Amino acid sequence: MDCLSGRIEPAAVAIGAGTLAVLLLWRYLPPAIRVVPAPPVAVVLAGAVTALADLPVARVRVQGLWAAVQAPGLSAFAGVVSVTANSPRSPEPLEVEPPWPTAV
Secondary structure (H helix, E strand, C coil), X not given: CCCCCCCCCHHHHHHHHHHHHHHHHHHXXXXXXXXXXXXXXXXXXXXXXXXXXXXXXXXXXCCCHHHHCCCCCHHHXXXXXXXXXXXXXXXXXXXXXXXXXXXX
């Protein structure tokens, strides 16, 4: 439904229904396919169908996302390696006495 004009756009309803169908029916697909979670698949499929069919559906444009997201450098992983190298392999079991008297 177009909020400004009050019209129902059949293409938008179809894309929404298809997205819900993917989300609801995902659990019935073979496990090899379900390795990927349903929500990203539903969003990608809806976007692909909308773009390939050139449907008259409102789209969100995100500009500058790739420039804003920066992957960590190798120096960020050096801290992880040093922490795991200095941690004990098998910690000693912690012996805790119960707060109530025990029979000997």
